[in-house]
Amino acid sequence: MSFREGRFWQPDVTVATVVVDAGRLLCVEERVQGRLVLNQPAGHLEPDESLLEAALRETREETGWDVRLTAFVGAYQWKVPETGAHYLRFAFAAEPVAHDPARALDEGIERALWMTPAELRAASDRHRSPLVWRVVADFLAGRRHPLDLVAQLG
Template sequence: MTYREGRFWQPDVTVATVVVADGRLLCVEERVNGRLVINQPAGHLEPDESLAEAALRETREETGWDVRLTAFLGAYQWKAEETGRHYLRFAFAAEPERHDPSRPLDEGIVQALWLTPDELLARRDAHRSPLVWQVVADHLAGQRTPLSVLQHLA
């Protein structure tokens, strides 16, 4: 942490998962500050949790899908101008394994939906942040790093 403007600065550490099946991307529609937005399954890292564990948990909680992580896509920084909050997102590629349609979705999640990349891009004005498309664009471009680059030292 660095000292900034008389207080400690700490970014929000988040994870996101790009889940692809049959050319479609698993997305969530969620209500944020009264606005309906689209995102990947994503959320905050919790204490004592690895980045991979967080990605699996958030995907399950927001969509009802259990997935298998296949690669690390990258780390992304973004500052939300409206709030001044800084985000550090760790993104993963994944494949769906099983779905539990009876699982209640996280608060704020309206629905999980499968969109083609073109459908997601056409709804760009509804993306929760620019991170949504950037992560997908990198995935579509073939950006992949082995999961072994991530180390969690408990």
């Protein structure tokens, strides 16, 4: 482990979900530091939560959609050039099950919207991070692994 600023360093662990319906991707438009950006439903892993549980929870909280996870897309590491923050993202594929339009969305989320891959790619200047398109590109390239590849012990 690296030692930094008097404590052990560790990256922020996040999950993201690629939800597809009729060729469209479920995205969120969120306000980050005053800027309106696009992302998958995504967020941080919480204590005592599995990665799969986190993916389901974040999708519900940010979009109002309950989904069924269908595959593990991949794990991604990214360092933010401006801040040096490190992220370790676990991405999943999912299909929509039910929507609750009355559900209040997480703070900062302006709205959930469905976009075609072409629309999302064309808006690359609005992506929250390079992780957004990389995860979608891998999904579109057919990268799907069994969910049991992601194991929780204990």
